[in-house]
Structures are given as structure tokens and as C-alpha cells.
Amino acid sequence: MSTSHEYIEMREMLERGEEVCPVRYVLSIIGQRWKIPILWHLADEDAPQRFSDLKRSIPGINDVMLSKALRELEADGLIHRTLFPVMPPRTEYTLTERGKALAPVLYSIHDWGTVQIELDKRQFRKQNL
Numbered sequence: 001m002s003t004s005h006e007y008i009e010m011r012e013m014l015e016r017g018e019e020v021c022p023v024r025y026v027l028s029i030i031g032q033r034w035k036i037p038i039l040w041h042l043a044d045e046d047a048p049q050r051f052s053d054l055k056r057s058i059p060g061i062n063d064v065m066l067s068k069a070l071r072e073l074e075a076d077g078l079i080h081r082t083l084f085p086v087m088p089p090r091t092e093y094t095l096t097e098r099g100k101a102l103a104p105v106l107y108s109i110h111d112w113g114t115v116q117i118e119l120d121k122r123q124f125r126k127q128n129l
Contacts, residue, residue, distance in 0.1 A: 007028035009028075039073070042093060051066065051093075054066060070093060082094070
């Protein structure tokens, strides 16, 4: 499961029966820097993704951070890891049903981001005239 302080706090609150803000809870699960890009690439591709596919698709991520994020996403039930018993070992990742439920949110974030990038580009162009 996610190891962030926020996530641990949210889980403890749930165990005590306290009210938990849904937005804070979601962000405690997927808010780590690399998790949304990983989920995005798994949602955007029709086929399972291998570790190397994900690493290539996400500029700036290193093996350690990708491995950690994948383990946490799997423990949180958002992705499924399939290990094939071949040499060398092959591992593929897909979204679970719980992870697929996030796809519309991810597409909305992508669409919103695309609009914001264009607005900011226009603003930069105006400033540089």
C-alpha cells in the first residue's frame, strides 16, 4: 500500500470510523509524483505494458521510483502485475477494475491540462512580443 504519511493518516482515520475527505483520500493514494503518469499510460494503451514500456513512456522516472510506484499501485488494487515464468522473466502491468474506474478522471485531467498548456503558451507569446 501507499507509504505516504497522508495515506497512513487517512487509513488510521478510517479504522477509527472518522470522516475522511474523499479528495484527500484519493490524493493520498495517487498523489505521489509518478503514480498519475503510470496510471495514465496504462489507461491510454490498449495492451498490457511492460516495465521497460512504462519507463520509456515516462521521461525522468528512474527504475527505483518506477518499481516503488508500481508496487504501491498494485498493493492499493489499482494495477495488476502478471509475471510470466520465462527466461528472462517478463512482467506486464494492466489496470484493475478499480484502476479502470479512474480512467475518466485521468482523461479529464489530460484534457484540462491540454487547455492550460495552450493558454500558458499564448500568455508566454504575449509577454515576449
